[in-house]
Structure formats: structure tokens, C-alpha cells
Amino acid sequence: MGKSFVNPDLLKERASCSFNKEELTNLLDGGKEATEHRRALESYILSIPGAFEGVSKYDHLGHKEFYEVAVAKSKKIMGALQVSNMEGVGTPQEAFQMLFGGWMGSTLGLDGNPLAVHYGMFLPCILGQGTPEQIVKWLHMGWTLEIIGCYAQVTELGHGTFVRGLETTAVYDPKAEEFILNTPTLTSLKWWPGGCEFQVAVVGNTATHAIVVAQLYTRGECRGVHPFIVPLRNMDDHSPLSGIEIGDIGRRMAFNAADNGFLRLTNVRIPRENLLMKHAQVLQDGTYIRPANSKLSYGTMVFVRVMICRDMCNQLKKAVTIATRYSAVRRQSEISPGYGKYNIASVNDITQPEIDVPGAGEVQILDFVTQQWKLFPALATAFGIHFGFQYVMEQYHQVNEHVNNGDLDTLPQLHILSCGLKAQSTGDAQYFVEVCRMACGGHGFLMSSQFPQIYGLCAAASIYEGENTVLWLQVARYLMKSELQQTFQAEAINKGCLFQGQTLCLDAVLNAFLCVAHGRIRSSFHNLQSLISQGGICFEEAMNRSSVALVSAAKAYIRHFSVAQFVAHVKNQMSQGTRNILGTLCRLYSLFWMLEDLGDFIIYAHVSSEDLKHLEMTRGELLREIRPEAVNLVDAFDLRDEVLVSALGAYDGNVYEHLYDAALKSPLNHLIKSKL
Numbered sequence: 209m210g211k212s213f214v215n216p217d218l219l220k221e222r223a224s225c226s227f228n229k230e231e232l233t234n235l236l237d238g239g240k241e242a243t244e245h246r247r248a249l250e251s252y253i254l255s256i257p258g259a260f261e262g263v264s265k266y267d268h269l270g271h272k273e274f275y276e277v278a279v280a281k282s283k284k285i286m287g288a289l290q291v292s293n294m295e296g297v298g299t300p301q302e303a304f305q306m307l308f309g310g311w312m313g314s315t316l317g318l319d320g321n322p323l324a325v326h327y328g329m330f331l332p333c334i335l336g337q338g339t340p341e342q343i344v345k346w347l348h349m350g351w352t353l354e355i356i357g358c359y360a361q362v363t364e365l366g367h368g369t370f371v372r373g374l375e376t377t378a379v380y381d382p383k384a385e386e387f388i389l390n391t392p393t394l395t396s397l398k399w400w401p402g403g404c405e406f407q408v409a410v411v412g413n414t415a416t417h418a419i420v421v422a423q424l425y426t427r428g429e430c431r432g433v434h435p436f437i438v439p440l441r442n443m444d445d446h447s448p449l450s451g452i453e454i455g456d457i458g459r460r461m462a463f464n465a466a467d468n469g470f471l472r473l474t475n476v477r478i479p480r481e482n483l484l485m486k487h488a489q490v491l492q493d494g495t496y497i498r499p500a501n502s503k504l505s506y507g508t509m510v511f512v513r514v515m516i517c518r519d520m521c522n523q524l525k526k527a528v529t530i531a532t533r534y535s536a537v538r539r540q541s542e543i544s545p546g547y548g549k550y551n552i553a554s555v556n557d558i559t560q561p562e563i564d565v566p567g568a569g570e571v572q573i574l575d576f577v578t579q580q581w582k583l584f585p586a587l588a589t590a591f592g593i594h595f596g597f598q599y600v601m602e603q604y605h606q607v608n609e610h611v612n613n614g615d616l617d618t619l620p621q622l623h624i625l626s627c628g629l630k631a632q633s634t635g636d637a638q639y640f641v642e643v644c645r646m647a648c649g650g651h652g653f654l655m656s657s658q659f660p661q662i663y664g665l666c667a668a669a670s671i672y673e674g675e676n677t678v679l680w681l682q683v684a685r686y687l688m689k690s691e692l693q694q695t696f697q698a699e700a701i702n703k704g705c706l707f708q709g710q711t712l713c714l715d716a717v718l719n720a721f722l723c724v725a726h727g728r729i730r731s732s733f734h735n736l737q738s739l740i741s742q743g744g745i746c747f748e749e750a751m752n753r754s755s756v757a758l759v760s761a762a763k764a765y766i767r768h769f770s771v772a773q774f775v776a777h778v779k780n781q782m783s784q785g786t787r788n789i790l791g792t793l794c795r796l797y798s799l800f801w802m803l804e805d806l807g808d809f810i811i812y813a814h815v816s817s818e819d820l821k822h823l824e825m826t827r828g829e830l831l832r833e834i835r836p837e838a839v840n841l842v843d844a845f846d847l848r849d850e851v852l853v854s855a856l857g858a859y860d861g862n863v864y865e866h867l868y869d870a871a872l873k874s875p876l877n878h879l880i881k882s883k884l
């Protein structure tokens with residue numbers, strides 16, 4: 209069906225761009241060369257036969273069929289990447305990162321990826337926690353898919369967050385130099401490990417090994433939780449080994465290509481060398497050697513959480529792109545007679561014939577201010593997450609260097625920042641993806657819009673690698689350290705007026721966020737102190753009683769960080785046009801999050817009713833400024849159609865044709881035809 213021309217409404221939007229789109233794309237990628245490199249990688253991946261198969265290709269499959277397709281397809285594409293030299297455009301590792309993450313994850317048409325845990329968790333865990341000998345032994349087999357690993361981390365049927373409560377045991381037997389692993393109760397069954405399921409139809413393609421986290425016992429003493437490599441299957445016929453029961457936990461809200469499973473271990477024996485021993489060791493006679501520093505295990509966690517921020521940023525960019533393009537071509541209702549009419553000939557270029565605007569005479573829904581107030585804060589937040597991620601990634605590389613030189617001092621602070629940004633980015637993305645979906649009315653509810661898949665992936669990320677509330681409380685616990693309180697007393701001085709003339713002043717806004725963060729932290733700290741000293745309760749109980757306020761303090765601290773990163777980026781070297789539009793987005797980002805927590809800004813930053821009136825007027829102005837740039841801004845994300853995989857978000861804007869094409873793929877339509 210597809211037309212070969214672009215919807216005139218999108219042509220009109222693209223004809224009025226006040227900034228250099230390519231410059232903004234380069235800025236987001238990290239430079240001109242980085243953009244070229246990314247585009248070359250994308251083109252290479254898409255050139256692999258069968259990589260991209262269109263919109264809604266697998267939407268109609270059942271649980272089992274979908275999973276089988278996912279395993280076969282992933283293995284084929286990953287295999288093709290591994291054996292080629294990729295024509296010099298990049299490395300398989302880079303391609304894998306794109307395919308497993310939020311950028312090209314949707315390209316394969318799957319919902320998650322069955323090999324993501326293997327490459328994204330199992331192998332990094334061996335690299336991060338294994339000795340050089342262990343890395344040599346396991347890494348090559350893992351990389352070439354001779355073995356496939358899943359990650360039976362801390363989640364059991366009865367426990368997730370509370371690591372110390374974990375019931376799985378690994379008892380050392382010095383005579384045999386083996387560990388004996390058991391999940392002794394129903395509640396101790398490992399639950400959720402990704403890539404773990406047993407499927408006869410695809411036998412050989414699912415997990416052969418697991419990293420199992422268990423309570424280590426040696427010489428009669430419990431030494432806490434440690435990671436072990438546990439073989440799961442007979443490598444000849446792939447049946448489960450003796451003492452191992454393994455299965456699928458059933459269909460989930462999302463991530464159905466990544467087969468989350470369960471695992472029961474009954475007296476499973478593994479050699480002593482299968483304990484990952486980079487940090488802690490058990491010697492042949494059972495002597496336990498503690499890790500030199502308990503902070504050493506933070507490194508892998510930080511990396512994974514930083515990667516989650518990047519993925520959330522990409523997922524939100526996709527959702528905003530889809531919703532903004534759709535809102536530019538969707539015409540509905542009227543504002544006033546003649547509103548929004550324009551001369552089609554003025555935008556139709558010579559490359560395509562003069563064509564009708566679908567719904568001409570009605571208004572582009574992007575012109576409704578309520579629609580703008582849904583989409584533009586989402587757009588600004590995508591930039592906000594991006595700049596926060598960029599900063600924390602740079603920090604990660606720096607801190608890693610320090611750690612390699614034996615200096616661990618900066619690791620805890622980075623760990624806390626990564627916890628907070630993971631919770632904030634997954635929360636923001638989940639919230640705004642849903643806003644974008646709702647902004648597309650009924651069509652947003654279709655699988656072919658891609659919103660359900662994007663939403664599911666963001667919702668899942670709010671849970672795994674640290675459930676968000678629990679992460680916020682970790683940030684708060686760090687902030688409550690009494691030695692930090694001096695900092696919070698000293699820095700936050702309310703500098704008064706938010707506006708310079710009529711313009712919302714970014715430095716003053718940033719200061720207001722700082723006042724709120726420090727005010728919230730101070731107030732929580734004093735509350736905790738008085739609960740302990742006057743209420744006569746212990747620190748932990750006081751933490752629980754104050755936990756709602758503590759979460760708010762942690763959120764305020766991280767939001768201030770994100771606003772600070774955004775403001776800093778606006779001040780970087782760039783052309784005036786790009787700086788202007790980024791400045792506008794930064795103001796909208798700050799204003800949106802300020803209005804979300806208005807009470808705090810009134811209490812801690814002394815925002816007055818006069819300021820509030822001014823803020824509401826500014827909101828209208830910012831939305832008007834962004835309106836003509838919106839389509840160009842999402843174009844600058846540079847998400848090609850094969851990455852968006854959405855009937856609503858394609859670059860050409862021919863949504864009705866794409867929706868119709870996707871609908872025809874429903875197997876129910878084939879049923880009707882065959883009866884005719």
C-alpha cells in the first residue's frame with residue numbers, strides 16, 4: 209500500500225526549522241563522527257537478511273511460538289554479527305549493545321531479547337567477579353554461544369529486595385572440594401532468572417548454565433551471599449542435570465521474548481572453582497578469605513544501572529517521536545473557522561505531486577495546547593535524561609580508572625547517583641510513555657503503534673536491578689549521613705527572583721531546585737534525629753516512619769542534579785539557534801517539575817503567588833515557542849523507521865496507510881479470506 213511521498217503536514221513542519229537539526233543530532237551522539245559511526249552500524253545491522261521484517265510481524269503469535277521465533281531470530285542475527293568482520297563499521301559488541309538496548313531492540317520485532325541476559329548480565333558478571341583463570345575458562349564459550357547463561361541473582365519466589373533473606377544455600381564439602389547447592393523450600397525457588405526456560409522445541413538454544421547467588425557456608429559458618437556458576441543441562445541432549453528442575457514462569461506483561469524462568473536445586477554438586485573468586489575466596493581446606501573491600505562489588509551494579517538510564521532515554525525518545533509526528537498529521541475538530549489552514553502548494557516541493565491533506569479543514573491536534581502540555585514536557589524530559597546519562601557515563605569511566613588504581617573513595621557516591629538516576633529515568637520514562645500513548649487516542653492502544661511494547665519495557669525496568677522505591681530509600685540513607693549535613697546547611701541560600709525581566713532565569717531556577725533539595729534533606733534529617741532522641745526508637749525504625757518524606761528528599765536531590773546537567777549543557781559551545789531551542793526545552797523541563805512539586809517550592813524556595821502567575825504565563829509562552837520546532841526536534845533524535853517500528857511514527861507520516869497495512873497482517877483476516 210505504502211505511498212512514496214511525505215504527508216504535507218510534516219513537510220510544512222519541517223520547512224520551518226529554526227535550528228540546525230544535524231548539529232543537534234551530533235550533539236546528542238557525542239560528535240559528528242559518533243553520528244556517522246552510529247548510522248553506519250545501524251545500516252550494517254539492517255543489511256543482515258531478516259533483521260527487520262516490518263511492523264506487527266509477530267504481534268499475533270502465542271507464547272510458545274513467539275518465544276521460539278525470538279530464540280531462532282536472535283541466534284541467527286547475533287551469529288551473523290559474530291562471524292563477520294562487519295565491513296569495518298564497528299564491533300559485534302557495539303552492535304549487541306544497540307540490539308539489546310533501547311535503541312534497536314525493537315528492530316527485530318521482538319519483545320525483549322532472549323540473549324540479552326546472557327550477554328548483558330551473565331558474561332559481565334563473570335568478567336567483573338571472576339579470576340583471570342575463570343574468565344579464560346568461561347568467556348570464550350559464552351561469547352560463541354557454546355554455553356548460554358542466565359542470571360539467578362537474588363530473586364526467589366519468597367524474596368527479592370532483601371538480599372540477606374535469601375534462602376538458597378551453597379555448603380562447602382572440603383573432602384570432595386565441591387559446593388552442594390540447595391533451594392530447600394518452595395519460597396527459595398529461584399524465580400525470574402531471564403533466559404532460563406526449558407523448551408523442548410528449541411532445545412539447545414536456552415540456558416545451559418546459571419549464575420546462582422546463594423548463602424555460602426564453609427566450616428559451619430554462613431559467609432553471606434556469593435555468585436556461583438552452576439551447569440544446568442546435559443550438554444549432549446540438553447536435558448536438565450540431576451537435581452535440577454527448571455521451567456517457565458508464564459507470560460508476562462512485557463519482555464515475552466526473554467524467557468524468565470524458575471529453578472529448583474536439590475543437592476546439586478559443583479566444583480570449588482565454580483565460585484566466582486575475584487573478590488572472596490574459599491581455599492581447598494574450606495578457609496574463607498574475605499573481599500578486600502565490600503565496595504568492590506558496586507562496579508557491575510553501577511554499570512548496569514547507567515545502561516538502564518540510556519535505554520530509558522531511548523525508549524522515551526521513541527515514544528515522543530511517535531506521538532509528535534502522529535499529532536502533526538492527525539487532524540481532528542476545529543478551533544475557529546479557517547484555523548490551521550495553509551497553502552499546500554507552498555510546502556509541496558517538486559519531488560512529489562500536489563496531494564491532499566487528510567482531514568483538511570480540521571485542526572492538527574498538535575495545535576491544541578492541552579496536547580502540547582502532554583507532549584512537550586515529555587520531549588524536554590527525554591533531553592533531561594540524556595544529559596544526566598551522559599554525565600554519569602563519563603563519571604563511570606573516571607571512577608573505574610580510580611578503582612583500577614586501588615582508589616575506591618569515589619565509588620559510593622557514583623553508586624548512589626546511579627541508583628537515583630536509574631529510579632528517576634525509569635519512573636519518568638514510564639510516566640511519559642503512557643502520556644504519549646494516551647495522546648494518540650485509540651490508535652495508541654494498538655500493538656502496531658509500538659506503545660505497548662515500549663511501555664512494558666519501561667515498566668519492567670522500574671522493577672529489575674533494584675525496585676525503584678527501594679533505590680530511592682538507598683539514596684536517602686546516604687543523604688542522611690550526618691557528616692554530609694554540613695554541606696546541605698551551607699550551600700542552599702535562596703536567591704529570590706526566578707525571572708530576569710520576563711524570562712525564566714535558568715541559574716535562579718537551578719538555585720530554587722537546590723533550595724528544595726537541601727530543605728527536604730535537612731527537614732528529613734531533623735525529623736529522624738528527633739524521632740530517635742525524643743521518640744526513643746532506633747535509626748531503622750525512624751527511617752521507616754519517615755520513609756515517605758525520605759523518598760521525596762532523595763527525589764529532590766536527584767532532580768536538582770538533572771536540572772543542573774541540563775543547564776550546564778545549554779551553556780556548552782553550539783550555534784545560537786540550537787542554544788535557543790535547548791534553552792527553551794530546559795526552561796520547560798524545570799517549569800514542569802517545579803509545578804509537579806509546587807508545595808516544596810513554596811516552602812523551601814519561597815515561590816510566591818506572584819511567581820506562580822508568572823510561571824503559568826511562561827508555560828504558555830514556552831509551549832508556543834516549541835510548537836513550530838516539535839517535529840524537527842524529534843527528527844533530530846534520528847530514529848529511523850526500522851528502529852521505531854511504529855505505524856503511527858514513520859518519517860513519511862502516512863499513518864492511515866501504515867495502520868491499514870498492519871491491520872491486514874492479523875491472522876483473523878486470513879481466516880475470513882479463506883472462507884470466501
Ligand SMILES: Cc1cc2nc3c(=O)[nH]c(=O)nc-3n(C[C@H](O)[C@H](O)[C@H](O)COP(=O)(O)OP(=O)(O)OC[C@H]3O[C@@H](n4cnc5c(N)ncnc54)[C@H](O)[C@@H]3O)c2cc1C
Binds near residue numbers: 463668671674
Ligand atoms: C522483566 C523482569 C526481569 C527480571 N529478571 C530477573 C533476572 O534475570 N534475575 C533475577 O534474579 N531477577 C529478575 N527479576 C526480578 C527482579 O529483580 C525483582 O522483581 C526485583 O528485585 C524486586 O523484588 P521483588 O519482586 O521480590 O519485590 P519486593 O522486594 O517484594 O517488593 C514489593 C514491594 O515492597 C516494597 N519493599 C520491599 N522492600 C522494601 C523496603 N526495604 N522498604 C520499603 N519498601 C520495600 C517495594 O517497594 C515494592 O513496592 C526480573 C523482574 C522483571 C519484572
